[in-house]
Amino acid sequence: MTYRIKVPPRTLPVDEAHLVSNLEHWLESLRVYRGSLLVGAAILLLAAGIVGGVLWYDSQTAHKAQDLEQEATLHYFTRPADDPKKADTNLKEAVTLYKRIVEEYPRTLTAPLAAFHLGNALVQANELDAAIEAYKRFVLMYGSNASLLGLVQQRLGYVYLLKGDRDQAAKAYSAVLDIPGALNRDHALFELARLEESLSRPEGALAHYQDLMKNYPNSPLANEAAVRLKVLEVKKSPDPAPASPAPAAAAPATLKKP
Template sequence: MAYKIKETPSKTTHVEAEDILSSKDRFLCWVEENRRLVWGGILLTVVVVVAVITLGWLSQKKHEEAWELQGKAQHIYLDRPMDDVKKAQGNIQAASTLFQEIQEKFSGTRGADVSLFLLGNSLMEEQKIPAAIEKYNELIRSSGGDPIFLGLVQQRLGLAYLLNGDRELALSTWQAILDNPKTLNKDQIVFELAKLAESEEKTQEAVGYYKQLMQNYPLSPFANEAGLRVKILAPEEQKEPSQTESKGGSNEKLEGAENVEKGEKITPK
């Protein structure tokens, strides 16, 4: 009797190609399939990097050119003959032209800010007070982030207001310096207030400011001159200092000194 062997088909498991590929192989396949997109991304990255480097280089070059031209203008501005008024005036005008050029050509750089400040100063020397006020205010609006530089600009602006006859604006501008804890020229502002009071024949107020300058800023370069002014304006206070202290005289505060010490607003007289 013959036996017939029945053949049974072998069971095979269907496996997708993606299941046997590693992540690296799958990535390479994706790159191969999207070759144009990949090269476009690489090219875009290279362009961005080159653009950033180029912009940085151009910005650095712009700052260097501004400082170079600013140094030239400042040299002309400072190198003025004392015995030739006409030539000195010509130097100021030439420097003003360069300062204006820097401010327009290199706007946004630190050199342009300094040039704008010096332009205001040169306009002051040319007796163009309103134009100087405009430049100082423009500088305050554009670069108010540096309190030290801002204090210097406000000091000059206050003086310009004073020369222009705007006493109240001058005092309010100087008060802004005294109110700012980060400014470094408070001693000079107190000295300016003392000189202003003295010029207006307000002797007691002037002495008060001079005293406050000596007490609060003993290391200031203006402290010695303040002491000399007190000796001239109030010589009787120098005769018997020990008796004055015993009577509590050292506790007396004059109006001008009180304003500075207590941080009160300067009240125009």
């Protein structure tokens, strides 16, 4: 008697839809989502074009700002001492160019330095109110630039002193002390001490001079602060009491003749 062994079929019956290859699936998905993919690709190309355009524009404006700054600085620092008319013309031209940089190219790396020089040039031109506004604009727009902010506040204090406003000058100098990493804190302390002296407040002056000498012993102002400190301490100490006059010598007794 023979036995028949049933061998299972090598392949199971599969629905015809499952026989679509991976490539056909991909092509089908591409056909279905073609519109969305085209829109996405267009958006990516547009974004890349915008970024490239912005970078190109920033590069062009940076070069223009640098050229203007170099020209302005040339006018500012080449004012002939023996030709007042030419010096005045150069100063006005420098002011005009610095203003252009700040107003037309405020986002460039050159703009903060141009804003600082603009304030300085206006001081040289004796336009003190305009200089104050220029320094204040720097604080508002470029306050994160710590390396220049301290110098701007110091110059602002100086201009207020020229105008006779000691209170505002003191605020500007004190602002330097609040700037982390400011490189001119010793100068601010010295100016604050001098202000206290001018206001007949020796205690405040002594405190600022002592702070300067303690925290900035290598400052070029430390020696002068030490001299001023000694002068104030001498003024502060009470005058020594005058020495009592020596008692008058007793007059010799008159001898009577016998």
